[in-house]
Amino acid sequence: MSRIFSLAVVLLTAASCATTDRSSSVERMYVINCGENRTNDVSRWTPGVNVGKPGAFGNHCYLIRHAKGLMLWDSGNPDRLAALPNGLTNPAGTITAIMRKPLTESLKEIGVAPADIQHFAMSHSHGDHSGNANLFAASTLYMQAPEYDAVFGPEPQKYNFIAANFEKLRGSKVVKLNGDHDVFGDGSVLIKSAPGHTPGHQVLVVRLPKTGPVMLSGDMVHLVYSWNNRVVPSFNFDVPQSERTIDAMKEYTAKTGARLWVNHDMEQHATIPKSPAFVQ
Ligand SMILES: [Zn+2]
DSSP, rough: OHHHHHHHHHHHHHHHHHHHHHHOEEEEEEEEOOOEEEEEGGGTTSTSSSSTTOOOEEEEEEEEEEEEEEEEEOOSSSSSGGOOOTTTEEESEEEEOOOOHHHHHHHHHHHHGGGGGEEEEOSSSHHHHHHHGGGTSSSSEEEEEEHHHHSSSSSSSTTTTOGGGGGTTSOOOEEEESEESSSSSSSEEEEEESSSSSTTTTEEEEEEEEEEEEEEEEESSSSSHHHHHOOOTSSSHHHHHHHHHHHHHHHHHHHOOOEEEEEEOOHHHHTTTOTSOOOO
């Protein structure tokens, strides 16, 4: 009886290994430091808590090396900010954007030029995610249709988007999405529609060969605290939709075992190896 049982376990294990090998052709992922944003009042992002408390948000870009090519997720604060040692403060004085090391330099360090990147997507179009988007005009761009219409429509500023960040992408090859998309066709890199923070916000699920599935948050939530407490900023494009998105993604991560990596959470990202090291 017990021998039959252990044989069954061996067979099951073998079957699940075979599935893992087949479904993940992601070789590695580089988590790149893409700037920092400092604020004098964190409660703008966590209504009701951290009132009047200064704080800093990390910012990251993610380069995925798949057997079929390279994909970049988010493009960080603009490289040109590297020339400003004190960063750039917005006119309202609420946030200072810093970029110590340009993204182009971080990519060069791992032997990648912007033109080598075939696939490019941003979680959404705010300035700290689209700062270097123009470098990737030769890539195929993946964008949700409502986000595309807001960025390239007549009033991008109405959505807090900076039109200049996208001017070189007008002629780019674009895959307009209305929902989820399997980038390499093997289930290993999935763009998931996650609207609310902006009209066409999206998250990325990467099946790492050793770590397993990881969901890259974009600004679906800004801190692990926000994920745990279902908290979103009042300035989001649609607050109830943002909350529904958190519920849907919680269901997805529970079902798939994906862990959430929160882009702006410095404390969580301190535990994740940074480029030129990589995660697998
Ligand atoms: Zn944002």
